[in-house]
Amino acid sequence: MPLHEKDAPIRVLIAKPGLDGHDRGAKVVARALRDAGMEVIYAGLRQTPEEIVRAALEEDVDLIGLSILSGAHMALFPKVLQLLKREHAGDIPVFAGGIIPDEDARRLRKAGIRAIFGPGSSLEEIVSTARKLARTAQ
Amino acid sequence: MTGPARLPASARAILEGDRRALARAISEAEDDRPGAAAVARALYARTGKVPIVGITGPLGVGKSSLINLLVNRLRELDRTVGIIAVDPSSPYTGGSVLGDRIRFERSATDAGVFFRSMASRGEAGGVAAATREAARLMEAAGFDVILVETVGSGQVDVAIRNIATSSVVVLVPHLGDEVQTLKAGLFEIADVFCVNKADLPGADLARRDLRELVGLGARAGGWSAPVVATSTQPPSGIEELWNAVDAHEQFLDKTGQREVDERRRLSVEIVERVRGEVGRALSQRLEHDPELKGLLDRVVARSIDPRTAADRLARPVARGR
Ligand SMILES: Nc1nc2c(ncn2[C@@H]2O[C@H](COP(=O)(O)OP(=O)(O)OP(=O)(O)O)[C@@H](O)[C@H]2O)c(=O)[nH]1
Ligand SMILES: [Mg+2]
Numbered sequence: 072m073p074l075h076e077k078d079a080p081i082r083v084l085i086a087k088p089g090l091d092g093h094d095r096g097a098k099v100v101a102r103a104l105r106d107a108g109m110e111v112i113y114a115g116l117r118q119t120p121e122e123i124v125r126a127a128l129e130e131d132v133d134l135i136g137l138s139i140l141s142g143a144h145m146a147l148f149p150k151v152l153q154l155l156k157r158e159h160a161g162d163i164p165v166f167a168g169g170i171i172p173d174e175d176a177r178r179l180r181k182a183g184i185r186a187i188f189g190p191g192s193s194l195e196e197i198v199s200t201a202r203k204l205a206r207t208a209q
Numbered sequence: 210m211t212g213p214a215r216l217p218a219s220a221r222a223i224l225e226g227d228r229r230a231l232a233r234a235i236s237e238a239e240d241d242r243p244g245a246a247a248v249a250r251a252l253y254a255r256t257g258k259v260p261i262v263g264i265t266g267p268l269g270v271g272k273s274s275l276i277n278l279l280v281n282r283l284r285e286l287d288r289t290v291g292i293i294a295v296d297p298s299s300p301y302t303g304g305s306v307l308g309d310r311i312r313f314e315r316s317a318t319d320a321g322v323f324f325r326s327m328a329s330r331g332e333a334g335g336v337a338a339a340t341r342e343a344a345r346l347m348e349a350a351g352f353d354v355i356l357v358e359t360v361g362s363g364q365v366d367v368a369i370r371n372i373a374t375s376s377v378v379v380l381v382p383h384l385g386d387e388v389q390t391l392k393a394g395l396f397e398i399a400d401v402f403c404v405n406k407a408d409l410p411g412a413d414l415a416r417r418d419l420r421e422l423v424g425l426g427a428r429a430g431g432w433s434a435p436v437v438a439t440s441t442q443p444p445s446g447i448e449e450l451w452n453a454v455d456a457h458e459q460f461l462d463k464t465g466q467r468e469v470d471e472r473r474r475l476s477v478e479i480v481e482r483v484r485g486e487v488g489r490a491l492s493q494r495l496e497h498d499p500e501l502k503g504l505l506d507r508v509v510a511r512s513i514d515p516r517t518a519a520d521r522l523a524r525p526v527a528r529g530r
Contacts, residue, residue, distance in 0.1 A: 079239075080303055101306050105305055108303045110298075110304065111304070111306045112307045115308075122317045126310060129324055129325055130325065130326055131229075131236045
């Protein structure tokens with residue numbers, strides 16, 4: 072058995088749906104996940120749900136992280152989940168970050184977003200949750 | 210014998226164009242998981258026919274942006290494209306941010322394109338192995354052309370010669386000093402030179418300089434690397450770039466050079482694999498070798514030197530026992 076089989080790195084897609092033009096938060100999270108030893112596919116700004124799902128499938132990621140500031144989360148996040156299911160990839164866990172009101176967060180969790188991080192979340196918290204989600208999905 | 214019924218299910222799924230099966234098989238090859246060998250074995254006979262085009266060059270010269278436009282060009286020509294884009298892994302954490310996909314602007318519904326990011330994960334032989342396997346899997350899945358973006362290090366990635374059928378070396382204007390530092394290896398691997406960012410001043414000069422240099426070092430087999438000027442913003446020279454690659458591929462077929470190159474690449478691949486296997490087995494054995502501990506004690510005490518200790522441990526292996 073190959074020696075490094077056990078430690079195949081976690082692959083995670085970080086994408087930013089919606090039209091707002093800032094990806095600083097997403098980049099900070101991407102770097103934190105990299106520093107935790109993960110392979111982060113950074114898809115960049117203004118991704119449509121279709122592009123995000125396509126990238127997730129081609130890159131065979133263990134996990135998807137979505138970041139949004141524009142307030143369109145209630146439209147875009149469920150759309151990503153729905154497209155994943157349609158592609159028989161509903162098993163890939165999705166977490167989200169951004170400015171999301173409590174009531175919306177509750178509904179998004181119910182819709183299947185596995186974890187939601189507001190602006191005050193620590194990077195340690197995000198990294199450890201990401202690792203847990205990826206490992207339980209594998 | 211090799212009818213579809215005999216193939217592993219995952220290999221069959223790949224041949225049938227199942228994109229998720231392809232994506233998973235690439236991961237298995239990257240991680241060197243047990244299933245990867247069976248799939249590779251089952252599909253190998255069907256591979257080796259499509260161009261594998263390496264796009265190499267220093268950091269930030271526009272490799273990903275060019276690939277984005279080359280894909281559009283190839284789709285106009287009705288050819289399907291698989292892309293493998295390699296970025297470096299951190300030597301400390303093993304982590305990586307793979308950002309080449311940012312430049313990829315293909316419509317999400319175009320099934321004729323498959324883009325895969327790959328981390329270099331340390332040793333050069335490892336990237337090469339995973340890249341080769343990924344390229345073969347993409348070919349088996351039906352992609353007509355494979356584009357490989359090498360890791361944008363300070364140097365030109367010479368290993369691409371062991372993977373690609375054609376290599377494009379991308380440079381930018383004002384590269385005088387750069388060419389000086391890159392020249393070792395540069396002319397051996399370049400089948401096509403691309404001076405990108407031709408929208409910036411100095412492109413003409415750079416192209417002329419390169420042409421002169423290429424003229425000095427015509428390669429064996431009679432191919433002399435053309436120098437193409439391109440820009441990705443606004444796009445120009447992309448057709449010429451693809452035509453130059455295509456001309457090289459035709460040259461390979463006309464002259465029989467393709468077989469010569471392929472034989473050399475496969476030889477390198479086999480030797481790399483043997484070295485990897487033997488090295489791994491050896492490390493494992495040494496870890497449990499009581500002689501190592503004894504010798505180490507003496508090296509630490511400076512009663513023998515490290516080379517003498519290594520010679521003694523290597524002797525049974527080198528003698529073939
Ligand atoms: N002016 C000009 N800028 C360009 C051109 N092509 C790419 N760039 C810019 O150069 C930068 C790097 O482009 P990439 O396509 O990411 O380059 P790369 O070689 O793939 O980079 P690495 O993968 O990081 O090595 C970006 O800011 C591009 O917008 C061009 O033709 N002209
Ligand atoms: Mg790039």
